[in-house]
């Protein structure tokens with residue numbers, strides 16, 4: 001039985017150390033004592049410089065990666081194996097290239113034993129919701145990058161996960177497509193307020209979407225260095241909200257907190 | 273700059289280019305047979321290399337006689353039984369080799385311990401010239417079709433096996449992780465992820481494996497049989513009937529091309545999900 005009032009997702013003192021495959025002494029500590037919670041129905045964004053360990057954090061949250069130390073709790077219960085309550089949108093292509101868009105969306109239902117007709121009916125409904133009605137018969141390589149993202153979104157959301165984990169889902173898209181999809185995401189999310197943990201390296205994206213923004217330090221030994229409540233009114237339009245004074249103010253505050261870390265991360269990647 | 277005069281002449285229109293390739297290809301073939309004819313038939317050219325004018329024909333045959341032989345085979349229907357045997361052997365070798373390669377490849381690729389254990393033996397078996405097994409198969413399976421199928425299977429098996437093995441290993445870790453998070457159990461992963469990925473590699477090697485099945489059948493027949501196109505060639509060789517040997521080779525080549533064409537058609541149907549270069553529809 002889930003604890004009443006427990007956070008949807010709680011990452012506590014997570015440390016992840018990668019052992020190099022060739023030798024034992026070149027270890028790399030990607031995350032160190034990282035603590036992060038997501039309340040039920042909350043939209044939390046995590047920003048941090050590239051390579052700091054954002055994907056690693058999300059892989060821990062979904063159960064693909066076991067942390068070296070620390071605990072993961074899902075609605076108050078310790079996570080064992082894969083996180084059954086979470087849907088995951090990968091940073092890179094994760095659709096099965098040998099299945100059509102529609103069949104990719106039905107996959108999760110088929111794995112759960114839902115009948116084919118029922119799965120197809122619901123998948124078509126979801127394809128329509130992400131704006132892809134009539135494109136279901138196409139294979140991933142026949143779709144544009146933005147369309148593939150929509151298929152992936154439908155593939156995840158059709159399973160009605162209580163926690164949605166997204167790893168820079170729109171970073172590969174052009175700015176127009178990206179803002180369209182951000183608005184669509186907000187619309188889908190506001191319909192039934194799931195918990196969202198959204199990873200991005202783009203501060204503006206983080207502010208315009210979230211209830212709360214968590215800033216990560218540069219690696220190695222990444223951990224949160226700041227949390228900011230975003231009190232912008234909803235419903236939001238991600239393009240318009242960027243022009244409001246409050247947005248600019250928040251952006252300035254957070255940017256000041258981040259700047260040193262970004263420069264640190266940048267210096268580190270330059271040295272490598 | 274001035275255009276070179278020749279590019280505007282009639283040659284510009286008839287020179288090999290997209291659109292008339294087929295015509296030129298046919299012309300090349302006719303040219304080849306003409307050359308063969310002129311060089312080989314006694315009395316057309318004075319003897320250059322051989323001291324006797326009819327020796328060239330003895331070694332290289334005469335295209336007209338070769339065609340006459342092919343015509344005779346098909347007209348009288350003598351060849352059909354032999355062709356049928358060869359194609360049947362090819363088919364059986366292909367199916368058995370592909371299925372066993374698929375099953376064993378999947379099994380080994382998904383069992384790290386088993387694959388580590390068998391690794392040196394697989395490498396050894398693969399680098400061994402397997403055609404050398406043909407005489408052993410003749411002893412084991414007799415001179416009937418079984419020994420030819422066995423030879424073809426050993427040739428096809430390794431091509432398919434290695435491709436399946438590769439296909440399983442090349443599965444994108446992201447696709448795999450995604451399927452697991454979507455709720456696939458190990459059996460479903462096999463069916464929905466590993467097998468389709470492996471199949472794409474198997475199809476990519478389809479031309480190769482069909483070709484090898486054919487090679488297995490013909491070589492097997494050639495080394496000892498009482499039926500099949502390889503047998504016809506073997507028999508003709510025994511009586512120094514070079515024209516019949518060439519006729520057999522011609523028929524085999526034609527059927528190899530037909531098989532290849534069939535594979536291309538099957539491939540088009542099964543591999544729709546794979547991107548092809550410049551895939552646009554012309555209006």
Ligand SMILES: Nc1ncnc2c1ncn2[C@@H]1O[C@H](COP(=O)(O)OP(=O)(O)O)[C@@H](O)[C@H]1O
Nearest residue numbers: 018028030049050051052053054055056057219
């Ligand atoms: N499996 C691994 N083995 C070793 N190092 C890794 C592994 N995965 C990630 N890393 C390292 O951990 C750091 C964080 O990676 P990642 O979480 O992908 O960063 P990002 O914030 O860009 O998503 C990087 O420096 C990367 O090189």
Ligand SMILES: [Mg+2]
Nearest residue numbers: 054055091167
């Ligand atoms: Mg990442």
